[in-house]
Amino acid sequence: xxxxxxxxxxxxxxxxxxxxxxxxxxxxxxxxxxxxxxxxxxxxxxxxxxxxxxxxxxxxxxxxxxxxxxxxxxxxxxxxxxxxxxxxxxxxxxxxxxxxxxxxxxxxxxxxxxxxxxxxxxxxxxxxxxxxxxxxxx
Numbered sequence: 415x416x417x418x419x420x421x422x423x424x425x426x427x428x429x430x431x432x433x434x435x436x437x438x439x440x441x442x443x444x445x446x447x448x449x450x451x452x453x454x455x456x457x458x459x460x461x462x463x464x465x466x467x468x469x470x471x472x473x474x475x476x477x478x479x480x481x482x483x484x485x486x487x488x489x490x491x492x493x494x495x496x497x498x499x500x501x502x503x504x505x506x507x508x509x510x511x512x513x514x515x516x517x518x519x520x521x522x523x524x525x526x527x528x529x530x531x532x533x534x535x536x537x538x539x540x541x542x543x544x545x546x547x548x549x550x551x552x
Contacts, residue, residue, distance in 0.1 A: 418477065420440075420450050420476065420477050421472050423491075432511035450479075477550075478505070504549060
């Protein structure tokens with residue numbers, strides 16, 4: 415089986431740098447192989463068109479990884495991506511980035527017990543767990 419595909423969900427207004435760092439390091443530093451799909455919208459789209467595009471992209475992935483920054487609670491697009499993942503039975507977990515932690519607000523739909531500190535062993539464990547959940551169950 416090829417490496418699992420992960421859709422990265424993040425606050426575009428505040429956490430693009432963290433997304434780039436996470437995606438770049440995932441290629442070389444993660445002890446669990448997975449492919450990060452950079453399917454961020456490159457331009458502003460009408461809401462219905464954006465929703466259809468994002469839903470299609472999430473459907474092609476094995477998991478949704480939410481990068482949780484300090485301003486995450488204001489990212490409405492992230493909440494929609496979490497809803498799409500749940501509707502499509504795509505397992506989801508969060509990773510704290512950019513100094514966020516257990517006291518940081520989480521987007522609606524992401525629970526604290528499925529949000530981890532960013533270490534590659536933590537991410538590898540979560541990726542392995544996601545591969546046994548939702549649409550990935552064998």
